[in-house]
Amino acid sequence: MNMFKEPDLNKANLCRHLKSAAIQTPSNLAVAVQKSHLSKLTYDEIDFKTLNEKSDAIAHALNGYGIKQGMKAVLMVTPSIDFFALTFALFKAGIVPILVDPGMGVKNLKQCFIESKPDAFIGIPKAHIARKLFSWGKSTVKYVLTVGGNELLSGLAGQMTLNRLVIKYPSNNEYPMVTLADDDMSAILFTSGSTGVPKGVVYSHKMFEAQITALKNDYKIKPGERDLATFPLFSLFGPALGMASIVPDMDASKPISANPKYIFSAIEKYQCSNLFANPALIDLLGQAGEQNNHKLTSLKRVISAGAPATLASIKTFSKMLNNNVEVLNSYGATESLPLTKIGSEALLKTTKVTDNGGGICVGKPVEGVVVDIIKITEDNIQDWGTVVNTDLLLQANQIGEIVVKGPMVSSAYYERECATKSAKIQDDKIVRHRMGDLGYLDNQGLLWMCGRKAHRVETDAEVLFSIPCERIFNTHKAVKRTALVGVSNNSVIKPVLCIELNKGYKISKSVLFDELKEIGAKFDQTQNISNFLIHPDFPVDIRHNAKIFREKLAVWAQNKKN
Template structure:
């Protein structure tokens, strides 16, 4: 693992892979269809990728991008995305990564906060940059991938230098900033998480160790940022034909096609994508014999989805569900075999979702729930084992601050000497075996007169109704006197909807458990709002507003 006294640069993984496996494909992207109707692909080997990184590092450097330059990168998943990320890293520049799905207003605010000097993006991104005046005071270097219209600057491929020899790499102190990764803002405003070179390189090593991934693997990279880990690990990253900002709407036939065409051994996908793919596989009796590893994160995976997808895989293949956040990943991990054989029954009875044992490099504790800052660590904040509290984590993959947001940093971090605990913003508990259980977001807890109610333990009870796709617990009213309400999204195949009957059956389900017996209010919603990154985290804040308006005058 990364020594704190050494230097670090995530680009070095690419250089090593280019020497070790020069002819192995590094990145594969779809490029239309051939005359037989088969999917065609374009690719770069590790040697070719490394050569292009050197060419573009030279080109970027000639236009003023250097160590410390903050550069917004808005390029869709492509060969150019990988070249750009690692070329910037090689230079010691700071990548500013913002999910475009957060909306134009939030994008403008995030870019303004980052104060970037450079903007590297596709034509559409530059049009938005100009029209909505994204940080014109600071952005002085513009690079366009695609047609360059009226805004000046440089065409991407004009910067491809003729010299592909090794360009000097900025090997940096592990604590030097490498990237600003903005959160999705699914439970609040998007914040720029400061990623150091040490955090990035440690993440690569820990993921390798945790899931035994390496140069023998070919990954279906449905989430662009994880694809960067793929090539760092020496894996082949295959980018499928899909909109990466809408994983839940990916065409499952295209995903299966990519898996079969490329001999995919590993899949990374959000629970929404895995759900969609598993339903398609069940309907069409599809098996995926080449796949030997699946990683699904972004939200807790439902047991029924895990079982359905497991049926598509060879016996013994595990679906791993890591737990973490943009600020700290991986914190813990569990697999489908353990879930289905050991923890599913407890989840179904409302204990929460087991997310496994903490990674051996990470310390995890449970502290008393508070919305106030905790500035200095004290053992007095700890709760007894089994008690639900806030999850906190400390370790080499835990980020230390939000960029230029001292108040948010103060709320999310706890100092312990020269070390930092990150408050995950989640609630949960440890069981007698030392496994961590997730019970929902702290901000989503419902504060009733009888005490707090937590989303995951409550929702799991009602999710077991055969006509229910998913539910969401929200609170209506002022904190401390909130009325719990269950919002219900039905399975899309359900046509004979009798709300009164469904509500009665849900109430009967809830009455069997102490923690849900008091829930008497149910509402059917046509389709829950979800986060823009994984399409899996439910937008409970929006549902709470909708429920309050719908039930106005009735409770």
């Protein structure tokens, strides 16, 4: 009799949840992947029992091929049943998957592979063509697997001939799942690079377990639910939660290009109760729903993360939902997610504070997370005692850098000692993470975001924070979004507001600038902002379509002012 025993969480593996679901609900749907061809939609499906058996078989085959525990493997496979089976197989075998965002660009991808030193490269044919062209992992990769169709094709690095790697399942040969200690490396997840150079975040199974616990306890996700998953990493938590992951036919690295009809169809076919969507997708789906008076009656919750969604887009999207269903906005980063959350009902009540320059409310910490605010400094802080014993720790309603601790907080970057030292603070046996974001805690313990530390503008007279200033000017009807940058004039820093206008809105430049000056004069933080530039189309990250590349705008504004 195959009995599954819950392992000690001090030595665990994410795949224990999949094995448990395979025993308790073997025939339940685990994954469904949508495919479109000539506007016709079809779905590939797999249940928990088969997914578990397939990942066992792949884990055995990987070992047989020579890829063993402790090795690192790049995984560049599009969302598919193969993606799920491969990822779980890597975790089961103790092989460290290296996950990157293809949207970060060729140069950044090459640097990621140089730093992570992969032993194996597993990808679709397109990924291998790029690997060859740009010499990704050339000096370290010894094993190559190409994923295509229903089979894995393999060949030794550098050889043109590909030989079949036969994987048979079910084989009745359960894989002896590798279990790791609390802080052992189980994966390397690279940041997208939208707020700086991509860095490899070291993940442990402890971090994954903490994320799963948060989804269960704070987001109330239960086994048997169905999730419309639009982000590959988050979709892996579906089977781990006993929840089916429904993957729509879309480019996950470019959500703004998704077809709303496909997403609506998948939600309705499987009666999805959960939707994970970033702000760009929330906006896209909301507009499509409003145009067609569409309703999504099966959804019980919507989770948005990655960047702050605009209040207007949340309000529009919410028209599709039942009255008691909220959009849950989550704050966090690759290094630590989720940290805080706030429901749309409470968030929409903060509109006046945000429009008056109070920042964006991102809610209260989830269970197990502690948030503190420290004074803004570029110095490394080695020990939390330094913060406590000096005047670095700030009180309520004081803006500073957000520092977090909790079981889902990463302890290091991979092969980035300087980045680790600048972002991590040792607190006894716990590591705290400096988010690089600025904000404050109010008297009720709510966290308010005020922008990136690197995006503040320091003049001789004051320090200006991006989000509070920009949201004041964003209240003008002609304005789509703004970005505050600093421009040097004879070694004196002056604040300049870059403006992207709503398409089709007609207003003269002189009238607009006069009206913006009038708006800014009403608030202390914006009364000294009087230089404006209109930009035709802000450079933004492709994944969230919300993170503005202010560094590029700053260069553009400097050239304009010269």
